[in-house]
Amino acid sequence: MTVDYRSWIRDIPNFPKEGILFRDITPLLGNGDAYKAAINTLAEQAKNWGAEVIIGPEARGYVVGAPLSYSLGIGFVPVRKKGKLPSETVSVTYDLEYGKDILEIHTDAIQPGQKVVVADDLLATGGTMAATIELVQKLGGDVVGAAFFIELLPLSGRDKLQGIPVHTLVQYDD
Numbered sequence: 001m002t003v004d005y006r007s008w009i010r011d012i013p014n015f016p017k018e019g020i021l022f023r024d025i026t027p028l029l030g031n032g033d034a035y036k037a038a039i040n041t042l043a044e045q046a047k048n049w050g051a052e053v054i055i056g057p058e059a060r061g062y063v064v065g066a067p068l069s070y071s072l073g074i075g076f077v078p079v080r081k082k083g084k085l086p087s088e089t090v091s092v093t094y095d096l097e098y099g100k101d102i103l104e105i106h107t108d109a110i111q112p113g114q115k116v117v118v119a120d121d122l123l124a125t126g127g128t129m130a131a132t133i134e135l136v137q138k139l140g141g142d143v144v145g146a147a148f149f150i151e152l153l154p155l156s157g158r159d160k161l162q163g164i165p166v167h168t169l170v171q172y173d174d
């Protein structure tokens, strides 16, 4: 089934700050056919990359990463914002299109050498995903690919991802 993903993504000007054009995926999530098609396409790609575990950053990374891992029958590891994970963690500070934050992962969440696919809804500056990849690498994981619904091309997020293969469903030029 061919889905026009763009028609399920809503543009909200000046959210969460003046000057940001927010690409809202909630209409896509709310449509069973569009959501399923998006996950199936990214799952196929993650399988081709040889994914052994999927890792996604809080919060929107979970609505992409968790169904991907379920669909592939492999584990899902959450990366969370500071202070939310209960066991021992490693952390990294990162820049966002609209701020700064700290991300954490449990130190025992992945095995050295394990093939990891990282997933999120949107690639903007790449700050969140670069930080997520750094966390995985601190634990010795092998990041084999990065999967997203959306890529904001002018922000050049791919350039921050160390040449790791990237797959995105929708690219915006503006």
Ligand SMILES: O=P(O)(O)OC[C@H]1O[C@H](OP(=O)(O)OP(=O)(O)O)[C@H](O)[C@@H]1O
Binding pocket: 057, 058, 059, 060, 061, 095, 096, 097, 120, 121, 122, 123, 124, 125, 126, 127, 128, 129, 157
């Ligand atoms: O490429 P970047 O410039 O890092 O931007 C992309 C990130 O920004 C958004 O998350 P946000 O931090 O707004 O958190 P949320 O998922 O909790 O809404 C989005 O879900 C990505 O994770």
Ligand SMILES: Nc1ncnc2[nH]cnc12
Binding pocket: 020, 021, 022, 023, 024, 097, 098, 122, 124, 125, 152
């Ligand atoms: N423009 C944008 N729209 C939605 N989520 C984002 N995360 C970072 N930039 C974003």
